[in-house]
Amino acid sequence: MERRAFLNISGLALGTMLVPVFGNAIAAEELLNPLAAKFKKTLADVALNAATGAGASYCDVRIGRYLNQFITTRDLNVESVTNTESAGVGVRVLCNGAYGFAATSDMSPDAVAGAARQAVAIAKANARLQSEPVRLAPVKGVGEVAWATPVKKDWRTVPIKEKAELLIAANKAGMDGGASFMQSLMFQVNQQKYFASTDGSYIDQDVHRMWMPVFATAVDKATNKFRSRQGLSTPVGMGYEYLDARFDDKIKAAGGVCTLYKNSYDLIEDARACGRQAKEKLTAKSVAPGKYDLVLSPEHLWLTIHESVGHPTELDRVLGYEANFAGTSFATLDKWETKKFKYGSERVNIVADKLTQGSLGAVGYDDEGVACKRWDIIKDGILVNYQATRDQAHIIGEKESHGCSYADSWSSVQFQRMPNVSLQAGKARLTPDQMVKDVKKGIYIVGAGSFSIDQQRYNFQFGGQLFYEINNGKIGAPLEDVAYQSNTQEFWNACSAICDESDWRMGGSFFDGKGQPSQVSTVSHGSSTARFNGINVINTARKIG
Amino acid sequence: MKVLTQEESKRITDRIMSLTKADECTVRVAGGRTGNIRYARNNVSTAGLVNDASLVVQVAYGKRQGTATINEFDDKSLEKVVRRAEDLARLAPENPEFMPAVSKQAYKASQTFSRASAAIDPEFRAQTAAYSIEASRKNKLVCAGFFTDSHSFQTVANSNGVFGHQEETNIDFTCTVRTEDGRGSGWVKRSATDVARFDAREASDVAIEKALRSVDAKALEPGRYTVILEPAATSDLIGFMLGGFDARQADEGRSFLSKKGGGTRLGDKLFDAQVNIWSDPWDTDVPVMPWDAGNMLARERMDMIKDGKVSALDYSLFWANKKGVRAIGAPGNMIMGGTDKSTAELIAGTKKGVLVTRTWYIREVDPQSVLLTGLTRDGTFYIENGKIKHPIKNFRFNESPVTMLNNIEAIGKPQVIAGDEVPYSMLIPPMKVRDFNFTSLSDAV
Numbered sequence: 001m002e003r004r005a006f007l008n009i010s011g012l013a014l015g016t017m018l019v020p021v022f023g024n025a026i027a028a029e030e031l032l033n034p035l036a037a038k039f040k041k042t043l044a045d046v047a048l049n050a051a052t053g054a055g056a057s058y059c060d061v062r063i064g065r066y067l068n069q070f071i072t073t074r075d076l077n078v079e080s081v082t083n084t085e086s087a088g089v090g091v092r093v094l095c096n097g098a099y100g101f102a103a104t105s106d107m108s109p110d111a112v113a114g115a116a117r118q119a120v121a122i123a124k125a126n127a128r129l130q131s132e133p134v135r136l137a138p139v140k141g142v143g144e145v146a147w148a149t150p151v152k153k154d155w156r157t158v159p160i161k162e163k164a165e166l167l168i169a170a171n172k173a174g175m176d177g178g179a180s181f182m183q184s185l186m187f188q189v190n191q192q193k194y195f196a197s198t199d200g201s202y203i204d205q206d207v208h209r210m211w212m213p214v215f216a217t218a219v220d221k222a223t224n225k226f227r228s229r230q231g232l233s234t235p236v237g238m239g240y241e242y243l244d245a246r247f248d249d250k251i252k253a254a255g256g257v258c259t260l261y262k263n264s265y266d267l268i269e270d271a272r273a274c275g276r277q278a279k280e281k282l283t284a285k286s287v288a289p290g291k292y293d294l295v296l297s298p299e300h301l302w303l304t305i306h307e308s309v310g311h312p313t314e315l316d317r318v319l320g321y322e323a324n325f326a327g328t329s330f331a332t333l334d335k336w337e338t339k340k341f342k343y344g345s346e347r348v349n350i351v352a353d354k355l356t357q358g359s360l361g362a363v364g365y366d367d368e369g370v371a372c373k374r375w376d377i378i379k380d381g382i383l384v385n386y387q388a389t390r391d392q393a394h395i396i397g398e399k400e401s402h403g404c405s406y407a408d409s410w411s412s413v414q415f416q417r418m419p420n421v422s423l424q425a426g427k428a429r430l431t432p433d434q435m436v437k438d439v440k441k442g443i444y445i446v447g448a449g450s451f452s453i454d455q456q457r458y459n460f461q462f463g464g465q466l467f468y469e470i471n472n473g474k475i476g477a478p479l480e481d482v483a484y485q486s487n488t489q490e491f492w493n494a495c496s497a498i499c500d501e502s503d504w505r506m507g508g509s510f511f512d513g514k515g516q517p518s519q520v521s522t523v524s525h526g527s528s529t530a531r532f533n534g535i536n537v538i539n540t541a542r543k544i545g
Numbered sequence: 546m547k548v549l550t551q552e553e554s555k556r557i558t559d560r561i562m563s564l565t566k567a568d569e570c571t572v573r574v575a576g577g578r579t580g581n582i583r584y585a586r587n588n589v590s591t592a593g594l595v596n597d598a599s600l601v602v603q604v605a606y607g608k609r610q611g612t613a614t615i616n617e618f619d620d621k622s623l624e625k626v627v628r629r630a631e632d633l634a635r636l637a638p639e640n641p642e643f644m645p646a647v648s649k650q651a652y653k654a655s656q657t658f659s660r661a662s663a664a665i666d667p668e669f670r671a672q673t674a675a676y677s678i679e680a681s682r683k684n685k686l687v688c689a690g691f692f693t694d695s696h697s698f699q700t701v702a703n704s705n706g707v708f709g710h711q712e713e714t715n716i717d718f719t720c721t722v723r724t725e726d727g728r729g730s731g732w733v734k735r736s737a738t739d740v741a742r743f744d745a746r747e748a749s750d751v752a753i754e755k756a757l758r759s760v761d762a763k764a765l766e767p768g769r770y771t772v773i774l775e776p777a778a779t780s781d782l783i784g785f786m787l788g789g790f791d792a793r794q795a796d797e798g799r800s801f802l803s804k805k806g807g808g809t810r811l812g813d814k815l816f817d818a819q820v821n822i823w824s825d826p827w828d829t830d831v832p833v834m835p836w837d838a839g840n841m842l843a844r845e846r847m848d849m850i851k852d853g854k855v856s857a858l859d860y861s862l863f864w865a866n867k868k869g870v871r872a873i874g875a876p877g878n879m880i881m882g883g884t885d886k887s888t889a890e891l892i893a894g895t896k897k898g899v900l901v902t903r904t905w906y907i908r909e910v911d912p913q914s915v916l917l918t919g920l921t922r923d924g925t926f927y928i929e930n931g932k933i934k935h936p937i938k939n940f941r942f943n944e945s946p947v948t949m950l951n952n953i954e955a956i957g958k959p960q961v962i963a964g965d966e967v968p969y970s971m972l973i974p975p976m977k978v979r980d981f982n983f984t985s986l987s988d989a990v
Contacts, residue, residue, distance in 0.1 A: 081637045082612050083629070088597065101593035105616045118594055125667040126582070126589040129675055160636050181797065219798040224805035226798055226913060321585040323689035324721040324732075327905075330988070411595045452906045452941070454920045456989035459941055461918050463910055483910060483918075485941065485985050516583050516691035516719075538984065542914035544801060544947040545815045 034192045035065055035087075037204050041144070043112055044196035047091045050113035052198060054120040056093035058136065060197035061116075062367060063089050063107075064410030067190040069155065073167040074183050075175065081160055088410040091116045095123035097133025103411040137393035137401045139369055141200020147364025148206040150357060151239030155188040155210060158240050166243070170214060170271035177275025179216035180226075184271065187211040187235070187510060189522075193367075201369040209360060209522060210242055211235035211510050212267060216274035220282050227281035227480075229274045230465055232258070232299050232447055233265045235510045235522060238358045243267060251503070253297065254432035254444055254529070255475025257468055260299060262505045263358060277466060277478075284480040287467070289539045293442035293496075294484060294532045295435055300464050301423070302507025302525035303448040308488040309343075309350055310421040310525065312457035313377050314404075315386040315396065321416075326514045327455025330488065331383055336396075341383045344492030349424040350378040352387055354403055359420045359524035360508045367414035370403035377421060381493070389416045408519040415515055422506070422526035426498035432529040435497055442470035443482060443537065448507065450483065461485045463540070481541040491532060499528035548577045548663075548698045549598075551710040557600065557618060558702035564627040567604035567634060569646045570704045573838060574600050576616075577697030577713075582670035585689035587678045592670065602630040608643035609634045644862040649706040650843040655832040659739035662714035663696040670694070677720050677749040686756055688749070690720035694740065699834055701841050709836050716740050717963055720749055721923060722756040723990075729936070730990050731755025732903055732923035734777055736963040736970070738832055755902060755924040762936040764986060765927060771898040771954070772981040773891050773928065776962040776973040778901040778921070779949070784967025785907060786915050786946040787822070787849060787879055792858035792868070801915050801947065802855065809858060816853040816950040823848045824876030830961050831970040837874030844874035850950075876969065883959040883974030891957050891977045893931040898977070900926040900933060904942070907966070915945045920987050939990075940983035952979045 044061040051059035065087040072079040088105040089112050100123030102115040163186055171182035189209040196202045214231030236242050245266035250259050258273050259266070296304065311317065312329040320328055335341035344350075354361045354372035365371055368390050376384050390401040407414035436444065447465025454460070467479040486494075508524035549557075558572045576598020583591045601614040604627070611633025615626040673692045681688035693716070700710045718735045733752040737743050795802040795809035802810045825846040826835045835844055840862050848856040865872035892900060902924030910916040921939045928934065957975035964971055 077641055078638045079640065079642075080610075080612070081633060083633060084614065086616065088616070098589060099591055101591060103593070103595045103597070105597045122592050122594065122667050125671045126592050126674075129584070129589050129671060129678055131588055161638070164638055181799065217799050221798045221803075221805075221807050224798070224803060226800075226803070228799075228912070319586065320687065320689060320723070321590055323585060323687075323723060323730075324583075324691055324719055327989070328723075328727075411597055413591050413593050415591065450908045450910045450918065452908045452918045452920070454939065454941070454987040454989035455905055455922055456987075458989050459920065459985060459987035461910075461941060461943075461985075481911070487988070517579075517581060517693060538943070540910045540916055540943065542911065542916045542945055542948070544914045544945055545810075545813070545951070 034206065040194040041196065041202050043089065043107065043109065044194065044202065046109045047089065047112050047116040048196060048198055050116035051091060051093045051120055054117045056095045056120050058094040058198055059116065060092050060195065060368065061089065062407065062410055063194040065192040066409065069188040071163055071167060071186040073164065073171055075171055075181060076168055078164045078168065081164065086409060089115060090407065090410045090412070091119045092413060093119045093123050094134055095120050096127035098123045098127040098130045099134060100126065101413040134391050135394055136390045137399065139199050139390065139401070142203065143200065144202040146204040149208040149237055149362070151208050153240040155240045156190065166267060170267045173268045173272040174214065174216045174275035177272040178218060178279030179275035180219040181217045182215070182271065182275065184214045185212065195365065195367060195369050197369050199369060203365045203369055205364055207363055208239055209235060209237050210240065214267070214271050214274055216278040218278040218282055225282055227278055229278040229281065230447060231270050231274055232260060233267070233270065234507045235360055236358055237360045237362045253446055254295065254436050255468065257466065257475060258446065260297065280478055281480055284478040286541050287479045287482045287537060287539050289537055291534045292537045293439045294535045295432065295439060295442055295444045295470065295529060296532065297446045297529050298505045298527045299447050299507055300445045301527045301530055303451050304462055305421060305423055305525045305527060306509065306523065307451060307453045308457060308460055308491065309377065310418045310523065312488065313386050314416055314418060315388045315392045316416040318386060319395065322514065325516050330456045330458050336383050339382065342381055342493060343378050343383045343489060344381045345495045346381045347426065347498055348378055348381045348492050348495050350421060351424060352377050352402070352419045352421050354419045356420055359506060360522035361420040361524055366403040366405045367407050368401060368405040370401045372403045375402060387416065387419060392416065406521055408521060412519050417514065417521040418512065418523045420524045423498065423530065425501040425504040425528040428500065430497060430499045432499055432503060435499060435529060435531055436470055436475060437473040439470045439531070440472055443479060444468040444470055444475055458487050460488065481539045482537060483540050484535050484537050486535055491535065494532045494534060495530055496533045497531040503528040548696055548712060549574065554698070554700035554710050555708065557623065558700060558708065560623055561602055561627060562704055564624055565604055565631060567606055567631055569605050571603045571646050571841065572601065572702045574598065574700040575697065577695060579693065579695040580665060580670060581691065581693040582674050583691045584674045584678060587682055587687055589674055600626060602626050604630045604634050605643065606634050608639040608641065609637050610640060610643060611637055642863045644866065646703040646705050647707060647841050650836065650841065652709040652835040652843055653827065654711060655826045655835050656829060657711060657713040657738060657832045657834060659714045659741070662694060662716055662738065662740040665694045665740060673718065673745040676745040680749050680753055681722055684753055685725055686722050686753060687725055688720055688722045692718045699838065701836055701838055703841060707841050711834055713834065714738055716743055718743065718745065718748060720752045722752040724756055724760055727990055729756045729760035730923045731759060734962060736961050759924050759936040762938045765937045767940060767983045767985050769980040769982055771895060771977065771979045773888065773895060773898055773900045774976050774978060775888060775902050776960045776975055777903040779976060780962045780964045780971050780973050781904060781907045781966055782917060782946040782949065783881065783973065784879065784964040784969055784971065785909065785917060788967065789915060790849065790859050792860045793864040795858060801913060802858065811855050811858055814854045815947060816850055817953045818853040819953050819956055820850050820853050820950050821882035822850040823880055824878055825880060826877060828878060828880055828972065831878040831880065831972050833877030833970055839875065842872055842874035844877060847873060847876060878970040880972040881959060881974055883956045886955065886957040888957055888975040891955055891975055892928055892933065894955065895928045895931060895977060898928040899937065900928055910943065915947055916943060917945065918943050939987040941985045941987055942982055943984045944982045949978050949981065954979055
């Protein structure tokens with residue numbers, strides 16, 4: 001997850017958000033009127049013709065209109081309400097075996113044709129350095145098609161007042177619960193994306209996403225101590241119905257320490273728990289460092305999956321395309337080629353998919369016009385595949401792309417981004433409470449905290465939101481100052497149990513950073529509660545000045 | 546979007562002001578072109594050129610405020626964006642912490658523009674990549690790099706008579722060079738306003754040398770070591786800490802700068818006396834806009850840490866007003882004072898220690914102590930008797946920049962370094978620091 005993007009938007013560390021970060025504001029009455037597909041097709045054809053006329057052997061055009069609304073609140077005040085829009089055209093070409101890309105916010109035919117010719121000129125300038133021409137896996141043109149996120153309640157139709165009142169009510173609940181300070185936000189995203197290519201595809205997509213993070217801070221001025229607890233919502237690829245707080249979607253955490261949420265979210269209830277548990281942390285027991293059996297809830301484990309499985313199995317990292325920034329990967333091709341590389345214990349099955357309804361990665365087609373699908377990454381503990389785009393598929397002997405190409409804006413070039421990468425549920429019936437019964441000395445962790453991993457994804461350290469000691473099969477007192485350190489392969493081979501399907505749910509990120517220029521992407525990771533034996537836990541308490 | 550002149554920008558901001566009947570109006574216009582080239586595996590992987598601009602209009606009726614932006618600049622669009630902002634302001638709840646737009650400011654121009662940087666074209670970018678690629682191929686190494694350049698403008702204006710317009714250029718270059726067998730890796734970063742201060746060949750050679758020297762790293766036990774930290778190794782640590790200088794958080798008791806029983810640690814000596822950090826928009830190495838675009842206040846030269854003492858905190862308009870403090874534009878750059886000593890001289894004066902090229906994936910573990918975790922990367926070496934003895938495997942660290950800046954033994958000559966994940970342009974010296982806390986080993990090269 002990219003820290004700067006998140007901080008810029010949340011204003012948590014860098015002051016109040018004053019300048020919208022995602023584009024341009026729009027009036028409510030225009031929100032529901034997308035650009036006509038006919039207009040976009042005409043504009044796309046201008047770019048395709050200009051590019052091929054200038055010498056491109058391949059061209060794709062992305063016409064984007066990105067609508068967002070951000071509402072930020074602090075305690076009982078609404079800090080900002082911002083509607084944003086960004087619209088423009090990005091053109092990618094292949095010429096003489098090299099890529100070129102140009103983008104413009106001017107949506108006139110002349111400007112778009114100019115961008116296409118500029119992209120070709122860039123490709124020609126770069127081709128002289130190319131020792132190996134770009135090779136694209138074939139994609140059959142799909143003609144004119146459309147796809148939309150299934151949405152029951154469109155955030156664009158919900159009055160701002162109603163949303164602001166909900167957030168303020170959540171803050172009040174958190175303060176009633178014990179927080180000294182509360183902050184809650186609502187991110188609402190609509191990406192209207194049109195893709196066309198010289199393969200003969202004209203794809204119109206309407207993508208919706210939501211997230212409502214909450215932050216509670218409790219302060220004890222007498223001791224000069226402060227502690228925080230973040231909300232347990234997950235960003236989702238669905239509409240405002242995520243906030244319906246359906247009773248059937250609520251799950252009791254192991255030992256009943258808090259309520260967790262599956263397909264909908266009770267913002268008020270969780271905010272109240274945030275306030276209460278932030279205050280509890282002020283007097284929680286500091287952990288004794290050592291080896292523990294960790295029982296990790298999906299609200300926590302998604303981030304570990306993301307960093308230690310999602311990123312290392314991105315084929316562009318494996319090949320070295322991210323070597324200068326996000327890094328490479330320990331999961332190298334030679335390990336995959338053996339078909340025996342034991343990434344995890346035999347119960348570890350990890351699947352990539354861009355289909356799961358409600359997930360952040362779910363779209364109909366990726367940004368290269370490839371229809372989305374599902375495939376195995378780790379099967380019975382063995383590394384069996386990667387995540388690939390059109391120009392990578394041939395490297396792993398595949399005839400078609402996995403559909404993993406994504407750009408965060410019309411002005412960004414598309415490249416390999418992570419699909420949803422999820423741990424499959426255990427096959428035998430097992431609840432979190434039953435799992436805990438088998439643990440002599442352990443820690444139960446709920447919610448994501450600090451996270452850091454090396455550039456080849458070996459050594460990692462994770463914190464969390466809530467920590468409870470497990471003694472002889474029972475959840476005990478809350479703990480503080482907990483972080484665990486491990487090596488990816490050792491960690492996943494220490495996976496000793498996974499709860500069944502009834503416990504499976506998703507977490508995810510709105511701000512997964514990668515690439516140069518840096519782009520953010522959204523991605524979900526599902527799992528059931530899982531246990532990892534004998535993991536090294538450190539105590540993070542420090543004193544300064 | 547072409548880079549607008551002051552006259553063109555003024556016409557737009559004046560037009561916006563004339564279109565609204567709101568109690569007050571602020572306008573920000575920014576845009577230009579950004580070019581880039583990215584390479585990996587000794588080939589260009591992507592390259593691009595983006596032209597874009599945005600117009601941000603913020604209006605207020607009493608304490609109700611709305612913000613709208615657009616990226617079209619014809620008359621109809623200008624009217625549309627004003628009406629949108631007005632609509633939002635009418636819909637928004639009153640903000641009890643609303644602060645009126647600032648009064649007219651005196652902005653003293655800073656040297657943020659370079660003609661040479663503005664003239665960069667695709668051929669220049671390709672040639673920059675070529676220096677790394679050709680030298681790497683010659684040395685049987687594999688490089689990955691990124692060069693980006695921008696020529697942009699920024700205009701700020703409000704209905705109280707504020708107006709500022711300035712052009713800006715920037716270049717940023719990073720390059721990672723790895724051995725073909727993946728056993729060695731070196732890295733370099735260069736940032737500048739003026740491309741004339743950038744030498745792609747020199748920079749690439751630094752990464753190549755580090756890659757060659759870092760092969761066959763030996764494992765050193767984790768623990769507390771004396772370290773020589775190159776500027777890129779501390780820029781994000783210091784930047785992270787300075788991001789927490791918010792006065793309100795400190796007053797509210799939720800900051801490492803909060804005082805027991807209430808109040809802040811402003812004026813307290815929290816760091817070694819050698820530590821001096823200030824912000825100066827007119828610094829010729831790291832010039833930034835003379836205003837804070839967020840609130841349009843003029844920036845000033847401002848000491849953040851003076852002789853080890855906390856000498857300023859960041860006040861929002863609201864908090865400054867509440868506390869009776871004069872509000873100043875938030876800093877855009879961070880400069881840490883140093884000496885004339887080179888990194889080599891710091892190494893020469895070290896009996897046993899670790900040289901760190903850069904740090905990576907830094908995240909806050911505990912805001913109470915600003916405990917940060919992260920790793921070393923792309924060139925970590927063991928020093929013995931004043932010389933680099935051999936490369937060592939990378940470490941994970943768990944350390945607070947407050948502790949780090951208390952444990953300084955020596956400081957070198959400051960160098961320009963843009964942070965990876967912090968928003969400041971920075972001028973940071975290499976430092977020799979004792980007892981730096983490495984907590985585990987990483988197998989990553």
